Amino acid sequence: xxxxxxxxxxxxxxxxxxxxxxxxxxxxxxxxxxxxxxxxxxxxxxxxxxxxxxxxxxxxxxxxxxxxxxxxxxxxxxxxxxxxxxxxxxxxxxxxxxxxxxxxxxxxxxxxxxxxxxxxxxxxxxxxxxxxxxxxxxxxxxxxxxxxxxxxxxxxxxxxxxxxxxxxxxxxxxxxxxxxxxxxxxxxxxxxxxxxxxxxxxxxxxxxxxxxxxxxxxxxxxxxxxxxxxxxx
Amino acid sequence: xxxxxxxxxxxxxxxxxxxxxxxxxxxxxxxxxxxxxxxxxxxxxxxxxxxxxxxxxxxxxxxxxxxxxxxxxxxxxxxxxxxxxxxxxxxxxxxxxxxxxxxxxxxxxxxxxxxxxxxxxxxxxxxxxxxxxxxxxxxxxxxxxxxxxxxxxxxxxxxxxxxxxxxxxxxxxxxxxxxxxxxxxxxxxxxxxxxxxxxxxxxxxxxxxxxxxxxxxxxxxxxxxxxxxxxxxxxxxxxxxxxxxxxxxxxxxxxxxxxxxxxxxxxxxxxxxxxxxxxxxxxxxxxxxxxxxxxxxxxxxxxxxxxxxxxxxxxxxxxxxxxxxxxxxxxxxxxxxxxxxxxxxxxxxxxxxxxxxxxxxxxxxxxxxxxxxxxxxxxxxxxxxxxxxxxxxxxxxxxxxxxxxxxxxx
Ligand code: HEM
Ligand code: SF4
Ligand code: SF4
Numbered sequence: 033x034x035x036x037x038x039x040x041x042x043x044x045x046x047x048x049x050x051x052x053x054x055x056x057x058x059x060x061x062x063x064x065x066x067x068x069x070x071x072x073x074x075x076x077x078x079x080x081x082x083x084x085x086x087x088x089x090x091x092x093x094x095x096x097x098x099x100x101x102x103x104x105x106x107x108x109x110x111x112x113x114x115x116x117x118x119x120x121x122x123x124x125x126x127x128x129x130x131x132x133x134x135x136x137x138x139x140x141x142x143x144x145x146x147x148x149x150x151x152x153x154x155x156x157x158x159x160x161x162x163x164x165x166x167x168x169x170x171x172x173x174x175x176x177x178x179x180x181x182x183x184x185x186x187x188x189x190x191x192x193x194x195x196x197x198x199x200x201x202x203x204x205x206x207x208x209x210x211x212x213x214x215x216x217x218x219x220x221x222x223x224x225x226x227x228x229x230x231x232x233x234x235x236x237x238x239x240x241x242x243x244x245x246x247x248x249x250x251x252x253x254x255x256x257x258x259x260x261x262x263x264x265x
Numbered sequence: 266x267x268x269x270x271x272x273x274x275x276x277x278x279x280x281x282x283x284x285x286x287x288x289x290x291x292x293x294x295x296x297x298x299x300x301x302x303x304x305x306x307x308x309x310x311x312x313x314x315x316x317x318x319x320x321x322x323x324x325x326x327x328x329x330x331x332x333x334x335x336x337x338x339x340x341x342x343x344x345x346x347x348x349x350x351x352x353x354x355x356x357x358x359x360x361x362x363x364x365x366x367x368x369x370x371x372x373x374x375x376x377x378x379x380x381x382x383x384x385x386x387x388x389x390x391x392x393x394x395x396x397x398x399x400x401x402x403x404x405x406x407x408x409x410x411x412x413x414x415x416x417x418x419x420x421x422x423x424x425x426x427x428x429x430x431x432x433x434x435x436x437x438x439x440x441x442x443x444x445x446x447x448x449x450x451x452x453x454x455x456x457x458x459x460x461x462x463x464x465x466x467x468x469x470x471x472x473x474x475x476x477x478x479x480x481x482x483x484x485x486x487x488x489x490x491x492x493x494x495x496x497x498x499x500x501x502x503x504x505x506x507x508x509x510x511x512x513x514x515x516x517x518x519x520x521x522x523x524x525x526x527x528x529x530x531x532x533x534x535x536x537x538x539x540x541x542x543x544x545x546x547x548x549x550x551x552x553x554x555x556x557x558x559x560x561x562x563x564x565x566x567x568x569x570x571x572x573x574x575x576x577x578x579x580x581x582x583x584x585x586x587x588x589x590x591x592x593x594x595x596x597x598x599x600x601x602x603x604x605x606x607x608x609x610x611x612x613x614x615x616x617x618x619x620x621x622x623x624x625x626x627x628x629x630x631x632x633x634x635x636x637x638x639x640x641x642x643x644x645x646x647x648x649x650x651x652x653x654x655x656x657x658x659x660x661x662x663x664x665x666x667x668x669x670x671x672x673x674x675x
Contacts, residue, residue, distance in 0.1 A: 069626035070576070070624050070626040070627055074559070074561070084558070085556060086556060087554055087557040088556070088557075090557075141659075144666055144667040144668060145663075145668045145669070146668045148670070180583075183543055183585075184543065184546055186541055187286070188284060188285070212269075213269075214614055214618055215583040216580070216609070216614075216618040216619055216625060217618065219583060223625070223641045223642075223645075224633065224641055224644070224645065227641070227642075227644070227645025227648055227649060228648075230645070230649060231648055231652045234649070234652060234653065234656065235656060238659075238660070245663075245669070246663065246667055246668070246669050247670050248670045249670070263670075
């Protein structure tokens with residue numbers, strides 16, 4: 033049977049590392065973010081004072097993953113246009129070919145794989161658009177999150193220099209009027225958007241598993257080994 | 266929508282919220298000379314009213330030493346170096362050269378109350394007492410046509426020189442008929458426009474005059490708006506909070522008397538010396554916040570131990586004001602000090618968006634879809650459930666009727 037299948041490379045090791053770094057960071061961001069929003073476990077009043085930084089540690093964890101998101105987002109944005117492997121932007125620009133492919137993939141999902149009229153050896157337009165939505169959501173989390181964060185840097189100075197709060201203001205102040213005019217609106221938007229991301233993740237996992245089961249091309253292996261197997265025509 | 270686009274434009278054309286605490290020696294040397302010249306000029310102009318500052322101080326039992334303590338604190342609050350102290354003292358004495366008109370619109374008079382009702386006036390209030398209050402709708406004896414005449418006289422005499430204090434929001438609904446004033450039933454809007462036309466600067470005090478405040482809370486039946494929404498082409502200074510802290514009112518007037526200029530403002534037109542810092546960053550309970558020690562319910566063990574009030578709904582993390590630094594009533598105490606959370610009274614829309622006395626994550630707020638009020642998590646879980654049901658149906662359908670590419674073994 034193996035001779036009938038050819039192996040196609042789909043993800044570089046860089047992308048796979050980023051994928052899992054993001055996945056783990058996302059879990060941490062959600063756990064710590066929900067704690068920040070509503071501290072859901074209590075520290076014992078009888079605890080000694082030395083190790084009591086429960087909220088501080090949660091915020092620290094939240095910001096560390098934020099920095100990881102910062103860095104991976106820049107890398108991903110770069111790869112969108114300049115990747116030597118697969119330039120994702122080519123799949124999201126609305127050309128006739130991409131639009132047709134997008135709807136073919138949707139049809140495939142809704143006909144429960146009874147109709148499959150597109151080439152599944154390479155990244156398809158539907159997934160490319162779906163991933164773009166994720167990257168936009170993540171960018172939105174970054175901008176709103178950094179706006180919540182810069183509120184604490186009133187002095188205009190920071191341990192890494194005055195450019196940092198300055199940059200944060202320039203880059204994120206627009207989120208205040210866009211979300212409704214107050215910092216609280218930014219915070220509300222930040223929390224809502226977490227749920228959009230959660231829903232995104234749930235469908236993403238379901239869909240990749242579904243593809244693996246119904247297409248029988250081992251799609252789930254892409255994110256681990258970097259390649260899948262497609263039947264030779 | 267157009268409002269939001271306007272907001273974005275405004276943000277990009279205004280300076281960032283950075284608070285500049287040190288502008289360098291040459292800047293201050295320059296400013297010092299300017300202030301000296303200005304105070305000299307004011308002194309030569311002569312007082313507008315007969316109140317003598319040192320007399321009023323001693324009448325109220327404030328000695329020179331108390332006054333000098335107040336002077337250094339106020340100099341620091343205005344973010345001026347200590348060498349300005351003598352000038353600040355002089356400016357306080359010359360406050361009776363600043364003509365002030367005070368309008369009272371749609372509000373509870375809480376800001377006037379804050380000035381008047383302190384037990385034994387503190388120096389901040391005394392300083393505000395001796396400003397030349399040419400017209401104050403709530404306080405004056407005159408009424409009807411007599412009051413109107415007084416107002417006209419004041420506007421005429423001090424054309425282009427008076428500071429206009431406004432307390433209360435402006436109802437715009439029903440052509441402004443929700444609020445009228447005087448024998449001629451002038452609407453608040455017309456009244457404000459007429460009096461602000463010849464003002465040197467307009468100072469909106471309290472949350473209603475700045476952002477609409479409580480009258481503007483949803484569903485805003487009177488169409489209340491703040492001063493900056495209707496008055497254009499004038500320097501406007503916002504001193505929000507409910508009530509505005511007398512210390513900040515004094516700060517702004519003093520700054521004006523001293524320098525002849527409006528203090529540096531943030532994008533919401535609030536003076537940075539007062540609204541440059543978050544409550545949270547100077548709060549005495551902050552250590553408990555970081556430690557994860559919260560008051561869980563009123564009067565519990567945490568409350569007795571001064572734990573952080575975050576879970577009781579404190580909005581200090583999203584509120585810019587200096588209550589945590591200058592406090593109220595000459596630094597006697599302040600809301601969080603007495604054991605209840607900040608409700609964000611100095612931020613726009615505070616009544617709808619901040620004052621619900623529980624963390625935002627637990628509050629019922631309007632869902633983006635409108636309709637019934639839900640907490641963000643209820644809304645999110647609702648969406649997640651809907652998505653889950655969709656996925657479930659698809660999964661079951663696939664299992665029953667799906668076609669696997671291979672056919673074969675399945
Ligand atoms: C991408 C995934 C992220 C998720 C799921 C997430 C989730 C959350 C949640 C649920 C909250 C609580 C909001 C509330 O109810 O008050 C929160 C708060 C916050 N998040 Fe995020 N967040 C993410 C990314 C970020 C990023 C990239 C930053 C950037 C620094 C950030 C900064 C903040 C800040 C500053 C707060 C408020 C904490 C405080 O003021 O103490 N977040 N986040
Ligand atoms: S009481 Fe409020 S302002 Fe003070 S530390 Fe707690 S959350 Fe911050
Ligand atoms: S602590 Fe908060 S709610 Fe209280 S007066 Fe200050 S800003 Fe207003």
